[in-house]
Amino acid sequence: MKANTLLSVFTPKDTKFFPLLKETASTMVRAAILLQELFDCSDEEQKKELYKAIKVEEVKGDKVTGSILKALNATFITPFDREDINALTDSMDDVIDVIYRVSHKVQLYSPEKLPECTTILADIIHKGSLEIRDSIDGLENLKKTNIGFRRHYKEIKRLEEEADAIYEDGIMELFHKETNPTELIKLKEIIQELEKGANKINNTGKVLKTIFVKYA
Amino acid sequence: MKANTLLSVFTPKDTKFFPLLKETASTMVRAAILLQELFDCSDEEQKKELYKAIKVEEVKGDKVTGSILKALNATFITPFDREDINALTDSMDDVIDVIYRVSHKVQLYSPEKLPECTTILADIIHKGSLEIRDSIDGLENLKKTNIGFRRHYKEIKRLEEEADAIYEDGIMELFHKETNPTELIKLKEIIQELEKGANKINNTGKVLKTIFVKYA
Amino acid sequence: MKANTLLSVFTPKDTKFFPLLKETASTMVRAAILLQELFDCSDEEQKKELYKAIKVEEVKGDKVTGSILKALNATFITPFDREDINALTDSMDDVIDVIYRVSHKVQLYSPEKLPECTTILADIIHKGSLEIRDSIDGLENLKKTNIGFRRHYKEIKRLEEEADAIYEDGIMELFHKETNPTELIKLKEIIQELEKGANKINNTGKVLKTIFVKYA
Numbered sequence: 001m002k003a004n005t006l007l008s009v010f011t012p013k014d015t016k017f018f019p020l021l022k023e024t025a026s027t028m029v030r031a032a033i034l035l036q037e038l039f040d041c042s043d044e045e046q047k048k049e050l051y052k053a054i055k056v057e058e059v060k061g062d063k064v065t066g067s068i069l070k071a072l073n074a075t076f077i078t079p080f081d082r083e084d085i086n087a088l089t090d091s092m093d094d095v096i097d098v099i100y101r102v103s104h105k106v107q108l109y110s111p112e113k114l115p116e117c118t119t120i121l122a123d124i125i126h127k128g129s130l131e132i133r134d135s136i137d138g139l140e141n142l143k144k145t146n147i148g149f150r151r152h153y154k155e156i157k158r159l160e161e162e163a164d165a166i167y168e169d170g171i172m173e174l175f176h177k178e179t180n181p182t183e184l185i186k187l188k189e190i191i192q193e194l195e196k197g198a199n200k201i202n203n204t205g206k207v208l209k210t211i212f213v214k215y216a
Numbered sequence: 217m218k219a220n221t222l223l224s225v226f227t228p229k230d231t232k233f234f235p236l237l238k239e240t241a242s243t244m245v246r247a248a249i250l251l252q253e254l255f256d257c258s259d260e261e262q263k264k265e266l267y268k269a270i271k272v273e274e275v276k277g278d279k280v281t282g283s284i285l286k287a288l289n290a291t292f293i294t295p296f297d298r299e300d301i302n303a304l305t306d307s308m309d310d311v312i313d314v315i316y317r318v319s320h321k322v323q324l325y326s327p328e329k330l331p332e333c334t335t336i337l338a339d340i341i342h343k344g345s346l347e348i349r350d351s352i353d354g355l356e357n358l359k360k361t362n363i364g365f366r367r368h369y370k371e372i373k374r375l376e377e378e379a380d381a382i383y384e385d386g387i388m389e390l391f392h393k394e395t396n397p398t399e400l401i402k403l404k405e406i407i408q409e410l411e412k413g414a415n416k417i418n419n420t421g422k423v424l425k426t427i428f429v430k431y432a
Numbered sequence: 433m434k435a436n437t438l439l440s441v442f443t444p445k446d447t448k449f450f451p452l453l454k455e456t457a458s459t460m461v462r463a464a465i466l467l468q469e470l471f472d473c474s475d476e477e478q479k480k481e482l483y484k485a486i487k488v489e490e491v492k493g494d495k496v497t498g499s500i501l502k503a504l505n506a507t508f509i510t511p512f513d514r515e516d517i518n519a520l521t522d523s524m525d526d527v528i529d530v531i532y533r534v535s536h537k538v539q540l541y542s543p544e545k546l547p548e549c550t551t552i553l554a555d556i557i558h559k560g561s562l563e564i565r566d567s568i569d570g571l572e573n574l575k576k577t578n579i580g581f582r583r584h585y586k587e588i589k590r591l592e593e594e595a596d597a598i599y600e601d602g603i604m605e606l607f608h609k610e611t612n613p614t615e616l617i618k619l620k621e622i623i624q625e626l627e628k629g630a631n632k633i634n635n636t637g638k639v640l641k642t643i644f645v646k647y648a
Contacts, residue, residue: 108384108391109387109391168540171540171541172540175541175614175618178614181397181400181613181614181617182391182394182397182400184613184614184617185397185400185401185404185617186391188617324600324603324604324607325603325607397613397616398607398610398613398616401613401616401617401620402607
């Protein structure tokens with residue numbers, strides 16, 4: 001499909017999928033912001049509130065995802081291939097799910113002290129979610145000349161490589177320094193889950209890249 | 217599809233899928249009963265027998281699932297959408313697989329003492345599997361007026377919420393009280409796997425809800 | 433499809449899928465050989481090199497897999513059902529991914545001493561990968577009389593049963609003998625990941641069996 005055909009379908013006809021995709025992206029960004037606050041927070045009561053707020057976003061995410069699936073089933077013409085819309089939705093929902101699981105583990109395990117790598121990983125997830133949201137905003141005006149779009153998924157890939165390095169150092173340090181086995185078990189799972197978050201963001205970046213290559 | 221058209225296809229024509237779906241559900245219920253017995257049992261020899269009996273059900277489950285897939289490929293007209301039959305089969309098979317994995321871990325790890333939450337979670341899985349089986353029995357006479365069917369998936373959802381609460385308390389207590397790291401590792405995995413079981417039952421409940429909304 | 437029709441499509445027309453499937457299989461075999469060397473190796477510097485070499489194979493695996501998917505999308509006639517080519521590709525890619533994850537964990541965790549079961553499991557993965565490669569080589573001349581092909585997937589199944597037994601003994605021994613919780617955590621994950629490798633090889637064997645039953 002050529003860019004102009006695509007655009008003609010996109011604007012102004014599609015009033016269904018872009019708003020829903022944007023809503024999913026916003027939910028993801030809100031969850032990511034709350035996650036970063038959770039890792040910056042030292043007050044137990046406030047941490048609990050942040051966990052609950054993330055849970056709220058996770059439920060919202062499920063609902064929007066459901067609406068997109070319903071809309072896909074009910075719509076004959078979609079702004080781009082239904083499998084791409086589907087993959088995009090699923091991959092963002094995966095990010096939200098992992099963010100929720102991280103916060104749930106922090107809440108359940110309440111480790112004595114969170115190592116520095118967790119704050120950095122939460123920050124990477126936050127940054128990655130912003131890149132995704134901006135890409136989604138750019139989908140409506142997808143053109144080959146749109147260097148911005150390309151920049152987003154390159155930045156997402158770079159963030160994942162950064163996350164990988166932080167994760168590796170974090171895990172190695174944990175095994176070397178943490179002498180309390182209970183804390184070791186708790187922190188290992190939290191760090192691994194955070195790394196999965198960066199991974200899921202990168203998956204979304206790959207879907208965005210596919211869409212760019214296909215339609216722009 | 218209207219209820220009467222559906223019924224006319226269901227009864228008496230479909231002699232293939234309902235028996236197979238019922239067989240899968242029975243296998244799942246038997247596995248769940250054995251799992252509960254396993255968590256109520258204190259004799260090591262008997263535990264091993266229960267584990268082996270669950271393994272037998274798991275193999276049976278795989279076979280019935282395979283038969284359903286084969287039947288789907290060989291049949292042009294199915295009592296309801298093939299994707300729904302597929303999802304229903306897969307989700308029940310997932311439940312059986314998790315039940316098997318729980319029993320395998322109990323067998324392999326043989327923890328010194330199983331905390332109370334494990335017995336409660338096994339009981340919830342058992343109850344949930346009965347709800348699923350009764351729903352499957354009700355599929356042949358699916359009507360909007362069938363309040364029973366609706367009651368089943370609501371109860372399944374309630375059971376999952378109960379399981380979540382039990383799981384959370386169980387994990388928190390484990391981390392607070394268990395001082396032996398080896399036991400901590402063993403029990404954490406067993407409790408997490410049990411929670412996954414309740415989760416997979418809830419997934420089946422969601423599929424059943426979809427079918428009810430679509431066809432009844 | 434009869435064997436001769438299949439063969440007529442296979443030879444000499446298909447110049448696309450067989451080379452790519454063979455390349456995937458070779459990548460998997462190379463990764464498996466490196467993995468076994470890793471578990472036989474005691475020098476830390478050399479271990480790191482082996483890990484890096486496996487990473488290279490993993491990246492190659494991703495690329496070939498991508499090429500197969502692209503070729504599937506661009507080709508109307510395929511030597512056998514696209515879902516089978518897809519399943520075969522995915523399952524081999526899964527094997528490569530698990531091999532990479534095992535090596536990554538060995539690298540990150542650097543456990544003090546690897547128990548014997550890890551070497552045996554790595555050996556089983558190596559043997560299994562050779563069986564798969566030989567099966568893939570045989571796909572071009574698939575005939576009912578081809579006892580060799582059947583022998584491969586039977587051997588793969590036998591290897592998985594062997595791996596299961598080794599895994600079970602290994603885990604039980606680990607929990608009984610390992611008194612250092614940090615080492616216990618590290619080794620448990622490595623052993624579990626190795627077992628997953630044998631499992632993924634068996635999945636590939638199942639796909640190969642399906643293809644044999646369907647086309648030979």
